[in-house]
Amino acid sequence: MRYAVGTASSARGVTEILAGVDLTARQGEVTVIIGPNGAGKTTTLSCAQGLLRPSAGTVQLLGQDPYRAGAQLRARVGVMLQDGGLPQSVKPRTLLKHVATLHRDPWPLEDLIERLDLSAFLGTTIRRLSGGQKQRVALAAALIGDPELVFLDEPSAGLDPQSRQLVFALIEHLRSSGIGIVLTTHLLEEAQHLADAVYILKDGAVVRHGTVSELTGSAGEQHSSAVRRLSFAAPRAVTRAELDDAPFALELDSHANRAGARWGVPSITSPADLTELARWWERNGLFPAEISFEARTLEDVFWEVSSP
Numbered sequence: 001m002r003y004a005v006g007t008a009s010s011a012r013g014v015t016e017i018l019a020g021v022d023l024t025a026r027q028g029e030v031t032v033i034i035g036p037n038g039a040g041k042t043t044t045l046s047c048a049q050g051l052l053r054p055s056a057g058t059v060q061l062l063g064q065d066p067y068r069a070g071a072q073l074r075a076r077v078g079v080m081l082q083d084g085g086l087p088q089s090v091k092p093r094t095l096l097k098h099v100a101t102l103h104r105d106p107w108p109l110e111d112l113i114e115r116l117d118l119s120a121f122l123g124t125t126i127r128r129l130s131g132g133q134k135q136r137v138a139l140a141a142a143l144i145g146d147p148e149l150v151f152l153d154e155p156s157a158g159l160d161p162q163s164r165q166l167v168f169a170l171i172e173h174l175r176s177s178g179i180g181i182v183l184t185t186h187l188l189e190e191a192q193h194l195a196d197a198v199y200i201l202k203d204g205a206v207v208r209h210g211t212v213s214e215l216t217g218s219a220g221e222q223h224s225s226a227v228r229r230l231s232f233a234a235p236r237a238v239t240r241a242e243l244d245d246a247p248f249a250l251e252l253d254s255h256a257n258r259a260g261a262r263w264g265v266p267s268i269t270s271p272a273d274l275t276e277l278a279r280w281w282e283r284n285g286l287f288p289a290e291i292s293f294e295a296r297t298l299e300d301v302f303w304e305v306s307s308p
């Protein structure tokens with residue numbers, strides 16, 4: 001699957017929402033779109049699915065223009081919308097059975113029920129389900145046709161940790177079966193865990209894209225690929241004069257208690273930087289109670305690119 005959207009607009013062609021979205025998603029991969037509220041994630045998915053027609057640019061879905069394509073293309077694609085889009089007065093089993101009959105070779109219903117742990121509420125009217133239960137039914141409805149690719153708009157929003165694990169496992173199963181998955185999420189840990197490719201959208205444009213390791217290794221012009229984040233627990237409060245003497249900007253990670261505070265040093269790029277920091281500890285008699293060292297996360301990159 002490939003699609004590139006130059007500019008998209010509403011059906012009346014008056015509102016420019018996307019300008020600068022060039023995105024390719026591949027079969028057998030999880031492509032994750034992240035970005036602040038209103039960045040254009042749902043609009044990008046709507047263009048890709050053929051629900052909106054871009055006023056400029058091209059969109060290709062499984063080699064076809066999704067806006068003009070017919071039912072045959074739609075049958076190959078699974079879609080889970082942000083608001084669920086489920087009929088409220090039917091029961092999940094009835095709905096899933098019905099959707100299955102619309103497809104030539106549906107996903108075995110009992111297997112999907114088990115994977116998403118739906119059995120306890122299959123006979124309850126959808127209107128009466130909890131948000132997380134509805135979410136899982138919506139995911140099952142997107143998958144029952146055994147699609148070649150799926151679009152999932154915030155699939156884990158509102159799920160409890162157990163249900164989220166089920167959804168993660170199912171997404172990994174889809175990937176290993178060669179299905180393409182395009183999803184949006186606000187959970188950056190989830191994105192980091194699942195994504196083969198990440199696109200960060202801001203104000204209707206892609207501002208960064210790449211694999212998680214590409215993004216966490218190189219985002220931000222001032223950072224080299226060796227950037228790590230070090231944090232340490234100070235044995236006591238650090239004075240203003242000591243802070244002024246520090247070789248790097250220190251960030252307060254947690255508030256001071258009797259044992260001192262936890263400080264972050266975001267810009268350690270070499271052993272020489274570490275030596276300088278250790279000299280500062282030595283000069284000030286600050287032998288840390290604990291030190292940890294972490295690679296930057298997708299969340300760090302997200303904050304860098306989304307801060308004004």
Ligand SMILES: Nc1ncnc2c1ncn2[C@@H]1O[C@H](COP(=O)(O)OP(=O)(O)OP(=O)(O)O)[C@@H](O)[C@H]1O
Pocket residue numbers: 010015017035036037038039040041042043044
């Ligand atoms: N039909 C429309 N007409 C006018 N403006 C729209 C339309 N649809 C979306 N927008 C605007 O376009 C922008 C992008 O919306 P979109 O729903 O794609 O964002 P999003 O990244 O999915 O946000 P969220 O994280 O809140 O779901 C928003 O400012 C929204 O108000």
